[in-house]
Amino acid sequence: MDLFEYQGKQLFATTGIPVPTGEVADTPEKARAAAERIGGKVVVKAQVQVGGRGKAGGIQLATTPDEAKAHATNILGMDIKGHVVERVWIEAASDIAKEYYASITFDRGAKRPLIMLSAEGGVDIETVAAETPEKLARLHVDPLTGFQAHHARWLAYHANIDEEAIKGVVDILQRLYTGFVQLDAMLMEINPLILTTDGRVIALDAKVTIDANALYRHADIAAMREATTQDPQEKMAQDRGVTYVKLDGDVGILGNGAGLVMSTLDVVALAGGKPANFLDAGGGSKADDVVTALEVLLSDPKVKSLLVNIFGGITRCDEVAEGLLTALDRLGATLPIVVRLDGTNEEEGRKIIAERAPANVVVEPTMLSAARRAVALAKEAA
Numbered sequence: 001m002d003l004f005e006y007q008g009k010q011l012f013a014t015t016g017i018p019v020p021t022g023e024v025a026d027t028p029e030k031a032r033a034a035a036e037r038i039g040g041k042v043v044v045k046a047q048v049q050v051g052g053r054g055k056a057g058g059i060q061l062a063t064t065p066d067e068a069k070a071h072a073t074n075i076l077g078m079d080i081k082g083h084v085v086e087r088v089w090i091e092a093a094s095d096i097a098k099e100y101y102a103s104i105t106f107d108r109g110a111k112r113p114l115i116m117l118s119a120e121g122g123v124d125i126e127t128v129a130a131e132t133p134e135k136l137a138r139l140h141v142d143p144l145t146g147f148q149a150h151h152a153r154w155l156a157y158h159a160n161i162d163e164e165a166i167k168g169v170v171d172i173l174q175r176l177y178t179g180f181v182q183l184d185a186m187l188m189e190i191n192p193l194i195l196t197t198d199g200r201v202i203a204l205d206a207k208v209t210i211d212a213n214a215l216y217r218h219a220d221i222a223a224m225r226e227a228t229t230q231d232p233q234e235k236m237a238q239d240r241g242v243t244y245v246k247l248d249g250d251v252g253i254l255g256n257g258a259g260l261v262m263s264t265l266d267v268v269a270l271a272g273g274k275p276a277n278f279l280d281a282g283g284g285s286k287a288d289d290v291v292t293a294l295e296v297l298l299s300d301p302k303v304k305s306l307l308v309n310i311f312g313g314i315t316r317c318d319e320v321a322e323g324l325l326t327a328l329d330r331l332g333a334t335l336p337i338v339v340r341l342d343g344t345n346e347e348e349g350r351k352i353i354a355e356r357a358p359a360n361v362v363v364e365p366t367m368l369s370a371a372r373r374a375v376a377l378a379k380e381a382a
């Protein structure tokens with residue numbers, strides 16, 4: 001789960017990493033009030049999960065609360081590389097002497113966390129890594145012995161960090177590693193990590209990814225998820241606990257089991273179509289699960305036809321068919337739905353649909369014929 005900058009900074013603050021004082025705002029008026037409380041010069045920062053906000057005009061300096069309000073008016077609603085700004089973060093402006101880069105990620109190849117530090121921060125770090133790799137100090141951490149102060153000093157030395165910043169950088173790296181482990185993070189990146197003109201080292205940006213499978217032990221971070229998902233279907237799926245992915249075509253896909261769903265995507269592509277989304281209703285899909293799944297899939301206006309591809313193992317095809325009827329009854333969907341049922345109780349399932357389903361539901365015997373039909377129907381409807 002990717003966090004917004006303001007959420008990352010809130011986590012940094014709890015681990016003792018210095019960050020500028022700030023507040024989040026979703027209206028220009030709240031931005032003005034926040035700037036007034038913070039006092040002095042502030043920076044108004046677009047909260048979107050994409051880099052290069054500065055260049056896109058999403059980061060503005062304000063000397064008065066009224067100016068902060070004016071910037072917030074411009075930035076809220078702005079489209080930055082396809083991400084619409086719904087919130088701004090207002091923070092006390094910093095006077096920058098130097099911009100560094102610090103991060104911790106997992107190096108899956110080495111099976112260890114990897115800490116990277118560079119005195120060349122504030123820029124695209126991939127460029128530094130590609131063109132001047134010697135300027136990026138790298139260190140793998142042995143998770144058993146942990147990350148020690150001498151490791152942090154080694155990194156600071158090899159990254160050529162300025163003398164007066166070393167103490168602050170070493171302290172932040174250690175806290176970053178502690179936070180990384182405690183919060184079950186996959187990524188923690190500070191770009192830029194700055195040295196201020198008055199000699200303090202602080203995190204000016206925060207990019208944090210938390211392992212979604214560990215959220216059950218971090219209720220506070222799980223609660224942040226509310227703000228991270230804007231897509232209405234994805235939010236609906238999250239609330240209902242189903243696996244849903246949005247794509248950009250027009251054929252909705254419902255399958256049971258990750259493998260089957262993946263092959264369904266391929267077969268739709270083979271049939272010349274494009275999936276609008278897919279939903280994995282899971283292994284033992286019951287009638288209620290089908291209702292939930294259809295609710296999510298059909299709420300996406302881009303779906304022009306729906307392909308239901310079920311392989312009955314533990315899942316019984318007659319139960320899925322019943323679920324489908326219940327869902328259609330409740331939702332009153334009129335778009336074309338193509339159903340392929342195979343496996344346990346397939347005969348019963350097909351019979352239920354043939355006898356009782358509305359006319360917009362058709363059954364196809366194979367995955368390929370079902371995909372072809374769904375693609376053709378989507379094209380007709382478009």
Ligand code: GDP
Nearest residue numbers: 043051052053054093094096122191192204205
């Ligand atoms: P990103 O470009 O989306 O990663 O946004 P950042 O938060 O990293 O900010 C981009 C750049 O804006 C930084 O590298 C700084 O140069 C500048 N910036 C951000 N906050 C401040 C601030 O408080 N004072 C000054 N002088 N510059 C800032």
Ligand code: MN
Nearest residue numbers: 051191192205
């Ligand atoms: Mn940045």
